[in-house]
Amino acid sequence: MTQYFSANLFSCFRGLLSxxxxxxxxxxxxxxxxxxxxxxxxxxxxxxTTGALTIR
Structure with missing residues (x-):
């Protein structure tokens, strides 16, 4: 498993939000x-979530 770090939410995740x-x-x-x-x-x-995506 690869971990990613960012001060901002990646745009692909922001697109999941209402x-x-x-x-x-x-x-x-x-x-x-x-x-x-x-x-x-x-x-x-x-x-x-849609697809093979897990958020923890």
Missing amino acids: TGITREIQCSHFKIPLDDDFQLLLRVCSSD
Whole structure:
């Protein structure tokens, strides 16, 4: 397994996240700041993602 590190969320992962009102609802539900892409990714994309992708 190869690990990657970045100060910013890679664009391929950002594309998995919701936008607009759906993002607002998810962030409100999980009590995550709207600008915290990484925490949102971990909460909504860690168990059921498209393809051979695992986020931990």
